[in-house]
Amino acid sequence: MDYHRIYSEFIADRKVKPKPEGYTERHHIVPRSLGGSDDKANLIDLTAREHYFAHCCLAKMHGGKMWSALFAVAHMAKSDSSWQYFCRRRMVEASREKAAERRSEQMTQLWASGQFKRNRIYLPWSDEQRAKHSAQGMGRRPSPGAIEKAIATRNAKAKVFQFAGADGSTFVGTAGAFVRHSGLSQSLVSYLTRGRIVSAKGWMIEGTDRRAAFGRDPTVRQFANKDGDTFVGTVFELRSAYPHLDCGSISKMVNGKLGSVNGWKLKATTEPNE
Secondary structure, rough: OOOHHHHHHHHHHHHHOOOOOOOOOOOOOOOHHHHOOHHHHHEEOHEEEEEEEHHHHHHHHHOOHHHHHHHHHHHOOOOOOOOOHHHHHHHHHHHHHHHHHHHHHHHHHHHHHHHOOOOOOOOOOOHHHHHHHHHHHHHOOOOHHHHHHHHHHHHHHOOOOEOOOOOEEEEEEHHHHHHHHHHOOHHHHHHHHHHOOOOEEEEEEOOOOOOHHHOOOOEEEEEEEEEEEEEEEHHHHHHHOOOOOOHHHHHHHOOOOOOOOOEEEEEEOOOOOO
């Protein structure tokens, strides 16, 4: 089959037609690997199907590196996904086999010419090379000055945080320094500084609303006891002042599901504390 004629007539036909609508691919009429240029006269816009057909003709015409080009076009990631409908299995198989043969020939020539670098990536080391490399690295450690310089550089770039403890204590420093100060794990401190958690064993980032962080209702309420006692504060503060009261029952009381809990009733609700 005269693929030179088929290819020439195909290109001539596409030149006189308007540019295809939708997705197109830029094709070199004379491939650059065969001396073609990037001049406008040597370029044409083809659909993905037409581009594949053009490279099928070129592979049949010239062989060699053109099979590699056909393989690349057949497996192009940038396409309209229609290649699966026009890339025939026979041509895909042929392009893979011919492209592999071409790469094998190229590598054989490079090895024979000495241009291919023979190093440990491609050629196993001898016992002598292994022993030499081991002796060079044995006992080598960075000097104390180098270690101090690396630590200083890292600390200079590290972000400084302000931590507040549940007992009122504070700490200002980097996350690494806080790990050493608090005894918390590095992963826990990392979660804390990145906002993944709001508290770590009583420690928080300075400025965090402690009541909101622990999910406590900040609403201030007025409670009255049947004995005449009154209490003004949040639900958490009431529970702290009267430990014998049940948390679940208090929650039901403030939500209107219970009238009283151990003689305590809800009298009024005021605005949350600032």
